[in-house]
Amino acid sequence: MPIKKNHFALISFCFLFIFAxxxxxxxxxxxxxxxxxxxxxxxxxxxxxxxxxxxxxxxCHGNMHQGVDDVAKAQLPTISTCEECHADQASQYLSGKHALGAVALEAMPYTHMQPQPFIEGQKGCGGCHTLGVKDQNSRLEEGRKYYRYGMDCQNCHTRHSFSKMEASEPEACQTCHMGFDHAQWEMYSGAKHGVTYLLNRIIDHQNKDRAPKCQTCHMPGGDHRVFSAWGFLAVRLPEEDAEWMGYRATILKGLGVLDPDGNPTPRLDVVKEAKMARLTKEEFDAERKRFTDICKKCHSPNFVTENFKNADQMVKEADKLFAEAIEIVAGLYRDHIIVKKEGNASYPDLLAFYDVDTKIEQTLYEMFMDHRMKTFQGAFHLNYDYSTWYGYAKMKKDLTEIREMAQDMRKKISLK
Incomplete structure (x- = not known):
């Protein structure tokens, strides 16, 4: 049937209206x-x-900035800015770990020794840890005077479109949760959960939720309170397993939370403030239940219980290797074979990270921040390759090297 001229004109107008x-x-x-x-x-x-x-x-920016001569008067948004419309999400976020990103960074004893562009300038650790900008007073803090930009909500809801849809996809997490010490993106995207979700997003978009994404487990129902049972350091108290508690005590001494005699230090208060560890059984169990409840929507209770038990045991196996390595290096401190620059002379300070003076300490740092992290994070993200070859196997290699280096260092001292 031929299209009448007036119909054609109407269609043409609609086409131009939509696309032009x-x-x-x-x-x-x-x-x-x-x-x-x-x-x-x-x-x-x-x-x-x-x-x-x-x-x-x-x-969001106020009306004080009116021209090229008063650019500094443009107000930069904070969490409280978003809170005016998104009160529930702001409240949830502020009760979670992300809002403590800057607190955790500042809690590290050697942060103040790093170059300003690296921390305050957000070209290193500060790039992801520029979190906790609650209000305009937060922008007046000393650490934010060097570089005034950055704000929490936009890290997932990228400015200036602030898309909820974008923030709901797993790639929104990738910017920070990748790489050396927290390769969660690589683990997730290569594990069955991630492969299934990402593949179905392409071939069967309507049913992509047949597998979980990051937000499914870490932000159930859109809850902005992101938290996990083990936390970043995979440390909890108390520990009912006596053998494991022995390893844990050594690690806590290395973290500076316990002194060489096992007594709490002021650093424990810093760990509490930054919520870097679960320090009561009730706290750990509550966070664990949040996750297991989600898992049980797809898996049987027995399957979930067994998988979490095995993942927990991988933390123990990693701690066993790590504790031995710490004690070997601690022995070198006690015998003055390694002379520490400052602080506790009996144990290595694990939170010094790469700011150490010897090869054996560098190896211990890599064992801690790279290989131990991948061992336990890979287990919980169901990426067995990461947990094995990038994690546990590398920890075995680290321990072998640390044993040999310590032996060589002792031999050199004995020959003098």
Missing amino acids: SPVSRAVISDCEKCHEKITPMQVKDFNRGKMAESMSCVD
């Missing part, structure tokens, strides 16, 4: 008139997002 129209937006603000020339992609990005339908620049 600019991105939908609210009323153009005075800010946009200027910034379309200065930062056009920023304006375009904002108008891609849902917020552009009801908000303008001044809602």
Whole structure:
């Protein structure tokens, strides 16, 4: 049936309207008139997002900045800015571990020795750990004066579109959760859960949720309180397994949380503040239950229990190797074969990380931050290759090298 001229004209008009129209937006603000020339992609990005339908620049940046001469008056958003509309999410986030990112970084004893661009300038650890910007007072803190940018919510909801859909995909976590000491992205994306989700997102988009993504387990129901039972350091108290507690005590001495005699040190308060470890059984069990409840939606209770038990045991096996390595290096300190620059002379300070003076200490650091991390994180993320070849096998290699290096160092001393 031939298309009538008026029908053709109508179709043509609709086609042009849909494809030629600019991105939908609210009323153009005075800010946009200027910034379309200065930062056009920023304006375009904002108008891609849902917020552009009801908000303008001044809602987040204030109205003090009016021209090129008063740029510094533009207010940079904080969590409290987002909280005005997203109170529940802000409250959840502030009760979780992400909001403590900067606290954890500042708790490290050697952070103050790093180059400013590396920490405050966010070109190193500070790039991910620039978290906890609660309000404008947070921006006045000494550590944020060097570089004023960065803000929590945008790390997942990338500015200026602030997409919920984008933040809901596992790649949103990849920026920080990858690499040397926390290769969770590599583990997840190469394990069955990640492969199934990412593959079905392509071939069967409607059923991609047949496998979990990061947010399924770590942010159930969109809960912004991200927390886990073992935490980053895989340390908990108390420990009912006496053998394991022996290994744990050695590790806690290396972390500086216990002194050589096993007594708590002031660093324990720092660990508590940054929530870097679970320090009561009730706290650990509550966080564990949050995860097992999610797992049981797909797996039988027995399957879930057995898998978590085996993953926990991998932490123990890693701790067994690590504790021996710590004690070997501690023996070199006690015998003054390695002379520490400062602090406790009886145990290596694991939180010094790479700021150490000898090869054996560097090997211990890599055993801690690289190979032990991959051993236990790989176990919980169901990536057996990471847990084995990048983790446990490397820890075995580290321990062998540490034994040999310690023996050689003692021989050299005895020959003098």
